[in-house]
Amino acid sequence: xxxxxxxxxxxxxxxxxxxxxxxxxxxxxxxxxxxxxxxxxxxxxxxxxxxxxxxxxxxxxxxxxxxxxxxxxxxxxxxxxxxxxxxxxxxxxxxxxxxxxxxxxxxxxxxxxxxxxxxxxxxxxxxxxxxxxxxxxxxxxxxxxxxxxxxxxxxxxxxxxxxxxxxxxxxxxxxxxxxxxxxxxxxxxxxxxxxxxxxxxxxxxxxxxxxxxxxxxxxxxxxxxxxxxxxxxxxxxxxxxxxxxxxxxxxxxxxxxxxxxxxxxxxxxxxxxxxxxxxxxxxxxxxxxxxxxxxxxxxxxxxxxxxxxxxxxxxxxxxxxxxxxxxxxxxxxxxxxxxxxxxxxxxxxxxxxxxxxxxxxxxxxxxxxxxxxxxxxxxxxxxxxxxxxxxxxxxxxxxxxxxxxxxxxxxxxxxxxxxxxxxxxxxxxxxxxxxxxxxxxxxxxxxxxxxxxxxx
Amino acid sequence: xxxxxxxxxxxxxxxxxxxxxxxxxxxxxxxxxxxxxxxxxxxxxxxxxxxxxxxxxxxxxxxxxxxxxxxxxxxxxxxxxxxxxxxxxxxxxxxxxxxxxxxxxxxxxxxxxxxxxxxxxxxxxxxxxxxxxxxxxxxxxxxxxxxxxxxxxxxxxxxxxxxxxxxxxxxxxxxxxxxxxxxxxxxxxxxxxxxxxxxxxxxxxxxxxxxxxxxxxxxxxxxxxxxxxxxxxxxxxxxxxxxxxxxxxxxxxxxxxxxxxxxxxxxxxxxxxxxxxxxxxxxxxxxxxxxxxxxxxxxxxxxxxxxxxxxxxxxxxxxxxxxxxxxxxxxxxxxxxxxxxxxxxxxxxxxxxxxxxxxxxxxxxxxxxxxxxxxxxxxxxxxxxxxxxxxxxxxxxxxxxxxxxxxxxxxxxxxxxxxxxxxxxxxxxxxxxxxxxxxxxxxxxxxxxxxxxxxx
Numbered sequence: 001x002x003x004x005x006x007x008x009x010x011x012x013x014x015x016x017x018x019x020x021x022x023x024x025x026x027x028x029x030x031x032x033x034x035x036x037x038x039x040x041x042x043x044x045x046x047x048x049x050x051x052x053x054x055x056x057x058x059x060x061x062x063x064x065x066x067x068x069x070x071x072x073x074x075x076x077x078x079x080x081x082x083x084x085x086x087x088x089x090x091x092x093x094x095x096x097x098x099x100x101x102x103x104x105x106x107x108x109x110x111x112x113x114x115x116x117x118x119x120x121x122x123x124x125x126x127x128x129x130x131x132x133x134x135x136x137x138x139x140x141x142x143x144x145x146x147x148x149x150x151x152x153x154x155x156x157x158x159x160x161x162x163x164x165x166x167x168x169x170x171x172x173x174x175x176x177x178x179x180x181x182x183x184x185x186x187x188x189x190x191x192x193x194x195x196x197x198x199x200x201x202x203x204x205x206x207x208x209x210x211x212x213x214x215x216x217x218x219x220x221x222x223x224x225x226x227x228x229x230x231x232x233x234x235x236x237x238x239x240x241x242x243x244x245x246x247x248x249x250x251x252x253x254x255x256x257x258x259x260x261x262x263x264x265x266x267x268x269x270x271x272x273x274x275x276x277x278x279x280x281x282x283x284x285x286x287x288x289x290x291x292x293x294x295x296x297x298x299x300x301x302x303x304x305x306x307x308x309x310x311x312x313x314x315x316x317x318x319x320x321x322x323x324x325x326x327x328x329x330x331x332x333x334x335x336x337x338x339x340x341x342x343x344x345x346x347x348x349x350x351x352x353x354x355x356x357x358x359x360x361x362x363x364x365x366x367x368x369x370x371x372x373x374x375x376x377x378x379x380x381x382x383x384x385x386x387x388x389x390x391x392x393x394x395x396x397x398x399x400x401x402x403x404x405x406x407x408x409x410x411x412x413x414x415x416x417x418x419x420x421x422x423x424x425x426x427x428x429x430x431x432x433x434x435x436x437x438x439x440x441x442x443x444x445x446x447x448x449x450x451x452x453x454x455x456x
Numbered sequence: 457x458x459x460x461x462x463x464x465x466x467x468x469x470x471x472x473x474x475x476x477x478x479x480x481x482x483x484x485x486x487x488x489x490x491x492x493x494x495x496x497x498x499x500x501x502x503x504x505x506x507x508x509x510x511x512x513x514x515x516x517x518x519x520x521x522x523x524x525x526x527x528x529x530x531x532x533x534x535x536x537x538x539x540x541x542x543x544x545x546x547x548x549x550x551x552x553x554x555x556x557x558x559x560x561x562x563x564x565x566x567x568x569x570x571x572x573x574x575x576x577x578x579x580x581x582x583x584x585x586x587x588x589x590x591x592x593x594x595x596x597x598x599x600x601x602x603x604x605x606x607x608x609x610x611x612x613x614x615x616x617x618x619x620x621x622x623x624x625x626x627x628x629x630x631x632x633x634x635x636x637x638x639x640x641x642x643x644x645x646x647x648x649x650x651x652x653x654x655x656x657x658x659x660x661x662x663x664x665x666x667x668x669x670x671x672x673x674x675x676x677x678x679x680x681x682x683x684x685x686x687x688x689x690x691x692x693x694x695x696x697x698x699x700x701x702x703x704x705x706x707x708x709x710x711x712x713x714x715x716x717x718x719x720x721x722x723x724x725x726x727x728x729x730x731x732x733x734x735x736x737x738x739x740x741x742x743x744x745x746x747x748x749x750x751x752x753x754x755x756x757x758x759x760x761x762x763x764x765x766x767x768x769x770x771x772x773x774x775x776x777x778x779x780x781x782x783x784x785x786x787x788x789x790x791x792x793x794x795x796x797x798x799x800x801x802x803x804x805x806x807x808x809x810x811x812x813x814x815x816x817x818x819x820x821x822x823x824x825x826x827x828x829x830x831x832x833x834x835x836x837x838x839x840x841x842x843x844x845x846x847x848x849x850x851x852x853x854x855x856x857x858x859x860x861x862x863x864x865x866x867x868x869x870x871x872x873x874x875x876x877x878x879x880x881x882x883x884x885x886x887x888x889x890x891x892x893x894x895x896x897x898x899x900x901x902x903x904x905x906x907x908x909x910x911x912x
Contacts, residue, residue: 197672201770210734215757216653216855219785220697220749221729223739226758231695233686239808241676273677278666278776283679283810293676301671302682303773308760309781314657314818316783317759320734325765327772329675352695354739362770399672 004134008443015130015443016113016436018048020106022088022122023115029065029089030156038152041088041122042066045129045150052129053136054148062160065089065152069171072132073145079454080375081145083174083413085403086125086181087154090117091428098430111436118434119425124180125150127420127439131446143454147174151403154181158402165403166410176376177407178449180442182419185267185393187435190384190445193417194377195295195396196404198330198367200339204232204347205358206322212308213318223354225322226307235350236326237300241284241293243328245346248298248339253332253369255296262372262394266291295396299329329398336364368404369396370414375456380416383448387441418449460590464899471586471899472569472892474504476562478544478578479571485521485545486612494608497544497578498522501585501606508585509592510604518616521545521608525627528588529601535910536831537601539630539869541859542581542637543610546573547884554886567892574890575881580636581606583876583895587902599910603630607859610637614858622866632832633863634905636898638875641723641849643891646840646901649873650833651751651852652860654786654823656795660688660803661814662778668764669774679810681778682763691806692782693756697740697749699784701802704754704795709788709825711752718828718850722747751852755785785854792820824860825852826870831912836872839904843897874905 008015027041028034042059046068050057054070068088073081093103093116101107106115117123128148135142149172151161165172184191206225213222237243255263268291274282284293293299307322309315328339340361351357370377372394384392397417407413420442426432464471483497484490498515502524506513510526524544529537549559549572557563562571573579584604591598605628607617621628640647662681669678693699711719724747730738740749749755763778765771784795796817807813826833828850840848853873863869876898882888 199672199772201772203770208735213733214855215755215759215783216655216785216853217750218733219755219757219854220740220753221738221746222733222735223737224757226761227689227693227756229761230686230689230692230758233683234690236686237683239687277669277674277678279664279678279810280812281679281810282677283808284676290677294674297676299671299675300683301675301680301772301774302686302764303671303771303775304764304766305682305685305761305778306766308758310760310762310779314659314781314783315759316655316657316757318757319759322761323766325770327671327770329672352739354735354737356736397672398675399670 002138004138004447005444007138008130008134008440008447012440019113019123019126019439022126023106023117024104026104027089027152028092029153031092038065038089042068042152045088046070048129049148052133054132062164064160067152067161067164068150069148071147072136072142075142075145075454079144080175081147081173082450082453083147083149083172083177083407084128085177085179086128086150087121087152088125088150089152089155090122091120091155095430100431108436112433113436113439114431114433116432118432119421120427120432121154121181123434123439124420124442127180127442128446130443131450134443134447135450143451146450147172161403162406165406169411172411174411174413176374177413177415179401179404179415179417180420181401182397182417183421183423183425184419187422187437188388188390189267190388190390190392191395191419192377192380192384192392193397193419194372194394195332195369196367196401197295197298197398198334198336198365198405199327199400200330200336200343200364201327201362202340202343203360203362204324204326207320207356208354209318209320212320215316215318218318222318223352224318225355226319228352228355229305229307229322229324232347232350233302240286243298243300245342247342251333251335252298255292259296260292263291263296263396264289266393266395291395294398296331298331298334300326302326331367332369334367336366340364365400365402366405368408368415370416374414376414376416376453379449379452379456380418382452383445386448387445418445458594460594460903461900463594464586464590464896464903468896475569475579475582475895478582479562479573480560482560483545483608484548485609487548494521494545498524498608501544502526504585505604508589510588518620520616523608523617523620524606525604527603528598531598531601531910535600536631537603537629538906538909539603539605539628539633539863540584541633541635542584542606543577543608544581544606545608545611546578547576547611551886556887564892568889569892570887570889572888574888575877576883576888577610577637579890579895580876580898583636583898584902586899587906590899590903591906599907602906603628617859618862621862625867628867630867630869632830633869633871635857635860635871635873636876637857638853638873639877639879639881640875643878643893644844644846645723646844646846646848647851647875648833648836648840648848649853649875650828650850651788651825652823652857653751653754653854654790654792654821654861655783655856656786656792656799656820657783657818658796658799659816659818660780660782663776663812664810665774665776668776671772671774674774678774679808680774681811682775684808684811685761685763685778685780688803688806689758696742699754699756701798703798707789707791708754711748715752716748719747719752719852720745722849722851747851750854752787754787754790756782758782787823788825790823792822796820821856821858822861824864824871826872830870832870832872832909835905835908835912836874838908839901842904843901874901
């Protein structure tokens with residue numbers, strides 16, 4: 001019986017070859033032409049889970065793409081159960097001509113493996129399958145109970161898993177969830193995402209006259225929906241980034257001194273970060289640091305406006321109906337439904353009677369935050385530290401991972417977001433890649449995590 | 457020698473038949489497929505001028521569509537010279553399926569003649585040719601000196617005439633200009649437009665990041681050009697319609713008590729006017745009446761905005777560059793160039809350094825106003841009163857007629873805008889028409905005007 005980490009090290013070349021086989025399957029979930037490929041990826045992954053020694057392996061049919069389930073539940077009732085989540089579907093690959101090697105012909109160049117899905121998320125979910133294999137092949141058992149649930153619609157809505165979770169609470173019951181679908185800071189600096197922002201997304205239509213009017217004949221006598229939209233936007237958020245909707249901040253859980261201290265350690269090079277955006281200045285609420293503003297503070301952004309004449313040159317219409325898309329990123333403990341109501345009430349209140357307005361809350365998802373003191377969080381920190389040789393930093397991510405909220409709501413689970421990607425993995429873009437040393441260290445970190453969790 | 461007005465009455469059927477011939481020529485100046493037709497309309501009009509007894513008739517070639525010139529200058533040096541302007545080109549006719557009778561097959565239904573150009577402007581310019589014919593055929597002479605300049609690019613830029621005027625000051629020299637290209641209030645209520653607004657048209661581009669960013673990852677740390685645009689728009693004009701650009705109102709010539717009194721007589725049925733717009737409320741500067749706001753007060757309108765994601769559904773971009781089109785309608789004595797500078801300075805001043813802005817003044821034209829006390833204005837009022845049986849009302853039109861400013865600038869001419877159209881003539885739209893009694897009374901009013909002018 002050898003050491004599982006030793007085993008993982010000795011099998012890196014085979015693990016790479018297997019990952020390449022996984023990546024060859026073009027499981028683009030949004031493109032119906034790839035439906036059979038997407039299913040093939042699920043079947044392939046289930047076979048690898050079976051080979052790794054997992055039990056109750058099942059490809060579960062849904063309305064769209066199948067879910068893959070597997071478990072190993074013999075660690076004992078006194079040991080925790082980890083629910084490992086990932087997704088086997090990938091983003092579309094267009095524009096194809098920007099790829100240096102074809103997206104579904106995984107190619108090693110230097111220390112990187114290039115292919116669609118290499119980092120998001122096939123490479124990262126496969127890490128845990130290989131960790132389980134290493135533990136079962138060397139120890140004949142896992143230190144904790146493990147369940148896998150892997151979906152095929154993460155890049156295309158995720159409705160099937162969203163429906164499956166509340167209907168299968170018993171099957172998915174666990175003590176903690178583990179997801180590897182994020183990036184760490186650099187190859188040397190691991191990171192744990194312990195918070196995600198939620199969202200409330202709004203469509204706004206403003207109508208003035210019933211048809212476009214000539215601004216020469218009517219300008220000055222009829223209110224202009226585009227001018228009104230400007231006033232509404234200006235009254236939603238001030239020029240420093242403070243949101244002006246009454247009640248918006250009421251439920252925001254304040255950052256604790258400890259969190260501010262942890263976030264202050266996050267090694268964000270502002271100058272480099274700014275250069276990557278191409279914007280002239282870093283911007284936002286002056287009372288908070290950039291790291292805090294990006295992950296731990298709510299925001300409001302206008303995502304799109306269209307209205308009036310937008311063709312070339314000059315035309316003098318006073319437009320009839322104009323459209324805006326606006327979202328608010330939320331933090332704990334803001335309630336997306338309440339925020340949608342507050343937004344709607346406020347906008348109705350500030351809209352003059354000289355136009356008609358329609359506010360539609362199209363979707364919402366709550367923010368999530370993982371308690372830094374739970375055993376799994378400590379296990380993750382110890383595992384990273386032992387394998388990467390450096391303590392992880394803690395961060396709150398500005399985007400949303402809807403499944404985290406679903407695990408929280410329906411299964412009562414906190415989630416550990418233990419990423420092995422890097423910020424320049426080019427996910428969703430041409431030439432997606434994974435840094436291979438991270439893939440190998442990921443397998444070792446997962447082994448270490450499961451072992452540490454058994455000790456906590 | 458019979459009375460010219462009697463002559464006009466006796467020849468109404470022939471004049472209608474001739475107008476129908478004019479309207480059959482599809483002189484759509486913006487469509488190159490109609491270039492030959494547009495020229496044919498110029499040639500046809502020149503022949504009619506010749507037949508009417510005008511002299512020095514010429515079809516003058518330009519870079520695009522020809523100008524038509526004619527004159528009759530034997531009234532004597534003590535008599536004034538009138539420069540009559542009009543245009544023989546017409547708007548496109550699409551969508552064709554909305555026309556009840558084909559746009560270039562002029563059709564009488566009830567008291568209306570339906571055809572493209574019937575009111576704008578073939579029907580109205582032809583009125584003056586027929587008035588001159590009536591005077592010359594009955595009296596053998598005109599009571600004043602007359603020059604005609606008729607262009608073929610009014611609906612497509614008007615560059616050729618704009619270049620011709622300053623190069624032909626002597627040829628076009630006159631005491632007053634006369635244009636019939638506007639509408640009166642109703643068949644019973646004539647109106648004289650004595651003021652036109654000018655314009656200053658701006659294109660605005662705001663750039664934040666160098667590419668669209670994910671608002672989850674970057675929202676709160678990078679300023680959003682669409683939010684900035686909202687703030688800029690809100691700071692250009694307040695919610696009551698007052699423009700906030702410093703210095704904007706400095707040169708605005710105040711409305712005199714006499715003007716306010718004249719404009720108050722303008723019979724605008726606000727309820728009916730509002731119903732036509734479909735807007736929920738009449739709106740604008742509370743210190744001014746609706747009639748004043750529409751013609752005699754400057755405005756600022758956003759005509760178009762496009763930026764960010766404008767497709768269906770929700771997408772969370774933080775957009776890179778967004779675009780807005782904005783114009784200001786100007787009144788005497790605002791200077792469009794100065795207004796463009798004030799706008800640009802102010803917008804630069806209120807734009808935060810977290811975005812980049814580009815302000816482009818694309819064109820400007822000054823407002824114009826005609827002195828109510830000049831002889832030609834009195835002659836026009838008397839002519840309307842005698843023929844229509846009712847004194848005209850006075851109005852200031854909200855739009856621009858660029859040639860009026862060009863006559864003012866290069867020829868020093870004041871312009872009498874003596875319209876014979878009606879507000880529901882559907883100019884620029886399907887089923888354009890002219891109210892035939894107005895066409896006939898127009899000819900009589902033009903005769904009367906030229907006679908009155910000789911007396912003043």
